[in-house]
Amino acid sequence: xxxxxxxxxxxxxxxxxxxxxxxxxxxxxxxxxxxxxxxxxxxxxxxxxxxxxxxxxxxxxxxxxxxxxxxxxxxxxxxxxxxxxxxxxxxxxxxxxxxxxxxxxxxxxxxxxxx
Amino acid sequence: xxxxxxxxxxxxxxxxxxxxxxxxxxxxxxxxxxxxxxxxxxxxxxxxxxxxxxxxxxxxxxxxxxxxxxxxxxxxxxxxxxxxxxxxxxxxxxxxxxxxxxxxxxxxxxxxxxxxxxxxxxxxxxxxxxxxxxxxxxxxxxxxxxxxxxxxxxxxxxxxxxxxxxxxxxxxxxxxxxxxxxxxxxxxxxxxxxxxxxxxxxxxxxxxxxxxxxxxxxxxxxxxxxxxxxxxxxxxxxxxxxxxxxxxxxxxxxxxxxxxxxxxxxxxxxxxxxxxxxxxxxxxxxxxxxxxxxxxxxxxxxxxxxxxxxxxxxxxxxxxxxxxxxxxxxxxxxxxxxxxxxxxxxxxxxxxxxxxxxxxxxxxxxxxxxxxxxxxxxxxxxxxxxxxxxxxxxxxxxxxxxxxxxxxxxxxxxxxxxxxxxxxxxxxxxxxxxxxxxxxxxxxxxxxxxxxxxxxxxxxxxxxxxxxxxxxxxxxxxxxxxxxxxxxxxxxxxxxxxxxxxxxx
Numbered sequence: 001x002x003x004x005x006x007x008x009x010x011x012x013x014x015x016x017x018x019x020x021x022x023x024x025x026x027x028x029x030x031x032x033x034x035x036x037x038x039x040x041x042x043x044x045x046x047x048x049x050x051x052x053x054x055x056x057x058x059x060x061x062x063x064x065x066x067x068x069x070x071x072x073x074x075x076x077x078x079x080x081x082x083x084x085x086x087x088x089x090x091x092x093x094x095x096x097x098x099x100x101x102x103x104x105x106x107x108x109x110x111x112x113x114x115x
Numbered sequence: 116x117x118x119x120x121x122x123x124x125x126x127x128x129x130x131x132x133x134x135x136x137x138x139x140x141x142x143x144x145x146x147x148x149x150x151x152x153x154x155x156x157x158x159x160x161x162x163x164x165x166x167x168x169x170x171x172x173x174x175x176x177x178x179x180x181x182x183x184x185x186x187x188x189x190x191x192x193x194x195x196x197x198x199x200x201x202x203x204x205x206x207x208x209x210x211x212x213x214x215x216x217x218x219x220x221x222x223x224x225x226x227x228x229x230x231x232x233x234x235x236x237x238x239x240x241x242x243x244x245x246x247x248x249x250x251x252x253x254x255x256x257x258x259x260x261x262x263x264x265x266x267x268x269x270x271x272x273x274x275x276x277x278x279x280x281x282x283x284x285x286x287x288x289x290x291x292x293x294x295x296x297x298x299x300x301x302x303x304x305x306x307x308x309x310x311x312x313x314x315x316x317x318x319x320x321x322x323x324x325x326x327x328x329x330x331x332x333x334x335x336x337x338x339x340x341x342x343x344x345x346x347x348x349x350x351x352x353x354x355x356x357x358x359x360x361x362x363x364x365x366x367x368x369x370x371x372x373x374x375x376x377x378x379x380x381x382x383x384x385x386x387x388x389x390x391x392x393x394x395x396x397x398x399x400x401x402x403x404x405x406x407x408x409x410x411x412x413x414x415x416x417x418x419x420x421x422x423x424x425x426x427x428x429x430x431x432x433x434x435x436x437x438x439x440x441x442x443x444x445x446x447x448x449x450x451x452x453x454x455x456x457x458x459x460x461x462x463x464x465x466x467x468x469x470x471x472x473x474x475x476x477x478x479x480x481x482x483x484x485x486x487x488x489x490x491x492x493x494x495x496x497x498x499x500x501x502x503x504x505x506x507x508x509x510x511x512x513x514x515x516x517x518x519x520x521x522x523x524x525x526x527x528x529x530x531x532x533x534x535x536x537x538x539x540x541x542x543x544x545x546x547x548x549x550x551x552x553x554x555x556x557x558x559x560x561x562x563x564x565x566x567x568x569x570x571x572x573x574x575x576x577x578x579x580x581x582x583x584x585x586x587x588x589x590x591x592x593x594x595x596x597x598x599x600x601x602x603x604x605x606x607x608x609x610x611x612x613x614x615x616x617x618x619x620x
Contacts, residue, residue, distance in 0.1 A: 020284060025276060032283045039290040046298035070297070073246060077290055080253050084286065087260055088279045094264070095272040104276060 005045055012038035025092040025102045029085065036081035043074050118167065121176040121191045123160045124199050124237035127153060132230030140224070147214045150226035154210050157233065158203040161196070168196035169595065173602070175243070175612040183243075183613040184304035190243035192609055193599040194448070198240040198371055201452055202364050205459055206233055208577045212463055213357035215570035216470065221266035221355075228265070232258035232361065239368050243613065245296065245303045248372065249289050252337075256282050259365065262358045263350060274353035281346040285336040292329030299323050306613035308380050309606065312387055320387045327381050327388050331373065331396070338369025339429050341402040347426055348410065352418035356466020359418075363425065363458035367451055370432050374444065378603040379610075383439050396437035397524065401531045404430030408535035411542035417468060417475040420546050421461040424501050427539055428454035431503075434528055435516045443519035444600035449593060450512035453585055457500035457509060460578045464494045467571065468550060477546050480553035483561040489572065491551035496579050498543040503536050508585040515593070 012034050019031025047067030055068035096102045131153040139145040167174070173192035175183060210229060212218075219225035235255025242248050264275040297303055299322050300311035312323055332343065339347040347366070351359045373396070381388040407427025414420035432454060435447035469475050471484035484490065496507070503509035513532065520528045555561075585592060602608065 020280070025280075028280055032280065032287070035284070035287045039287050039294070043290060043294040043297075046294035048298075069303075070294075073293075073297075076246070076250065080250070081283075081286070084253070084257065084279075084283055087257065088276065088283060091260070091264065091272065091276050091279055094267070095276045098267070098269045098272050104280065 001049055001051070005041065005049060009038050009042050009045070012041070023103055023105060025096070025104050028104055029088055029092060032088070033081075033085055036077070036085070040074050040077055040081075043070055043077060046070055118174065118176075118191075120160060120164060120167075121174065121189055121241065122178075124157060124164070124203075124241065125189075125234055127157055127160070128230040128234035128237065132227045132234065135227040135230065136224065140227075143220060146226040147219065150230060151207070151210055151214065153230060154203065154207045154233065157237075158200070158207050161200040161203040164191060165196045165200045167191070168193045169598075173609045173612045182615055184302050184307035184615065187242070187244045187247045188304065188613060189241045190306075190609065190612065191241065193595075193602060194371070194374065195240045197448070197452070197599065198367070199237050201367075201455055202233065202236050202240070204581065205364055205455060205578070206361060208574045208581075209357045209360045209459060209463070211577075212360070212571050212574035213355075215568045215574065216357070216466070217568075218266070218355055218357050224261065225265055228258050228261040229361075232262060234258075236364060236368060240371060243305050245293055245305055245308065247303075249286070249293060252289065252368075253286060255365065255368070256286070259358075259362065262361070263354050265355050265358060268353075271353045271355075274349040278346055278350040281336070285333055288329055288336075289333040292326055292333060295322060295326035295329060299326065304613060305375070305379055306606070306610040309382075309610055312380060313385050315387045323387050324391070327376075327392060328395075330376060331392060334369045334372045334376065335399065336369070338366050338373060338433065339403070339426050340369075340396070340399045340433055341406050341430075342399075344403060344406065344426055348419055348422040351422035351425060351462070352416065356462055356469065359421075359466075360459035360462040363455050363462065366425065366429055367455055370429070370436060370447075370451060373433070373436055374447065374603065377436065377439055378444070379606050382604070382606075390439075393437045393439050396433055397528075400430050400433030400437055401527070402430075403427070403433060404531055404535045406430075408538040408542070411539050412545075414542070414546075415476060415478055417465045417477060417546060417550065420477070420542065421458070421465050424461060424539060424543070425454075425458040427535060428458060428501065430535070431513065431516060431532060434532065435519060438520060438522065439604075440519065441597065441600040441604045443516070444603055445593065445596040446512065446515035446519045448596045448599060449508075449585075449589075450516060452592075453500070453508040453512045453582065456578050456581050456585070457497060457507075460493070460497035460575060460582070461501055463571075463575050463578070464490060464497050467493070467575070470566070472550075477549045480549055480556065482558045483551075483554040485562050485564040485566075487551055487554065487561045491547065493572075493575050493579070494547055494551070496582075498547060500582050502540045502543055504540065506586065508582050508589065511586060511589050 016031045016035035019027045047070030050066040053064050053066045055066050057065055135146055168191050176189040178187045235251050238251035260279050264271055299319050300308050302308055336343040383390045404427055407423050407430050410423025411420055414423055432450050435443045467490050500507040500509045503513040
């Protein structure tokens with residue numbers, strides 16, 4: 001289980017980093033989404049992997065529990081990264097419509113010349 | 116004793132931002148009145164908090180009344196209070212400028228986004244919980260995305276996409292850092308992390324170092340520290356002038372977080388992390404200074420020149436921060452106040468020039484602009500402050516930083532700071548002579564002013580007055596900063612305020 005989770009995080013991070021180094025907005029956005037998936041699983045794992053336990057203390061029985069805090073953190077992180085992805089998709093679309101291409105870097109013409 | 120005013124700098128802009136969107140989105144005059152009044156109220160509250168923080172020990176505010184370290188807490192100490200006050204003062208002056216020049220008419224929801232931006236910045240300064248810091252970072256970022264592309268345009272949108280992409284990577288890194296630290300310490304309360312890290316067994320040192328480095332990388336992105344500075348020049352040069360001036364305080368959020376982490380969570384005395392953070396920051400800061408100064412010399416447009424000058428000032432600031440001694444931290448805090456105001460002045464002057472000149476390129480001299488004399492004088496004042504020449508506070512700030520860095524690497528630090536100051540002076544004077552002197556070579560007459568906006572000049576003068584006050588009252592301000600730095604380097608009162616106490620009494 002640990003190996004599966006660890007390699008899933010590793011592969012998703014690697015894919016994300018490869019994609020955000022591309023020069024067009026669409027692969028970059030997909031890469032950012034992959035990175036945020038990877039980090040969500042990573043946060044989940046930081047509360048230690050326990051299977052089949054509730055995230056609450058039970059004072060009537062000697063059962064173990066899983067860390068509830070990381071689940072709350074993941075929820076927050078999912079909401080924020082989802083919203084941010086929506087923002088960058090809209091801005092990339094606006095930029096594509098204004099400039100006519102979807103390159104993410106500044107062209108030579110604008111660099112240091114235009115203001 | 117729990118003062119509810121501590122949360123006011125977060126709640127007031129949040130409520131006002133929503134109120135503006137909901138009730139007055141079609142009436143610009145109402146928006147201006149309410150928004151500027153709210154920022155003014157924020158300034159008054161921040162002064163009261165500043166006073167409270169300087170007479171009282173650090174005070175904790177328990178959100179939802181859950182005891183620390185289980186609940187999220189806000190903390191008001193001297194550092195938080197002075198940063199909130201700086202934000203409010205800067206925001207008030209720049210907001211008057213943006214209303215006077217009509218920047219807020221060139222797109223929608225300017226004032227609402229402005230309030231949300233203030234909420235995020237003030238929250239980031241006040242929170243004492245590492246994950247809550249992440250949330251406030253996101254609040255200030257999402258508002259800054261909106262402000263950055265305010266009024267649109269080809270280059271602005273393209274620079275905006277770059278800015279958002281860079282910061283989304285930063286947010287992901289932040290989450291990786293927090294999860295790593297949480298997996299080792301089992302807590303996210305900063306004071307609690309400090310205690311846990313200090314008592315960490317040796318087999319966990321490697322992991323906490325990874326977490327610390329990731330966290331410092333995130334703050335380096337915010338503070339534009341080399342090699343994380345690539346987002347800044349295009350963003351600041353293409354952002355609307357007043358927005359770029361407000362962003363001058365956003366890089367300081369990175370500097371603030373770096374001071375807080377480096378003195379509270381990972382101080383050099385902690386065996387687990389040791390001094391390797393400060394060693395890394397020092398190298399990066401010296402490179403940042405060099406990149407900024409060379410950028411000032413090589414910039415072909417005024418916007419880019421000011422952006423690189425802002426990078427250079429962040430480099431100077433991080434040199435002082437990297438020392439992690441009380442003297443150097445006090446100097447860094449003084450320089451933070453100064454460089455925020457100086458960068459904001461230069462961004463506003465660049466905007467005044469852009470309003471009156473065909474373009475901001477420095478490669479050709481154009482005929483003189485309207486009110487050329489007055490704008491040239493403002494540029495001159497801003498340039499003197501930025502380059503660190505007497506008589507303004509930049510000189511005092513740099514002098515105190517030099518004085519505080521008489522350590523092992525004194526020769527290196529002094530030569531880099533002094534050499535880059537000279538390069539910055541050359542770059543700024545070249546820009547000034549192209550913009551204001553050579554203009555008179557072709558046509559000696561300057562055209563009549565067509566705009567009637569005295570308040571925009573008043574706003575710039577207000578910021579310069581802030582610099583003059585910093586210079587005149589340098590003694591008392593520095594004494595206050597030294598007490599602040601002493602508190603930061605002995606965080607027992609900060610940690611003590613977070614201790615687990617029974618709530619409800």
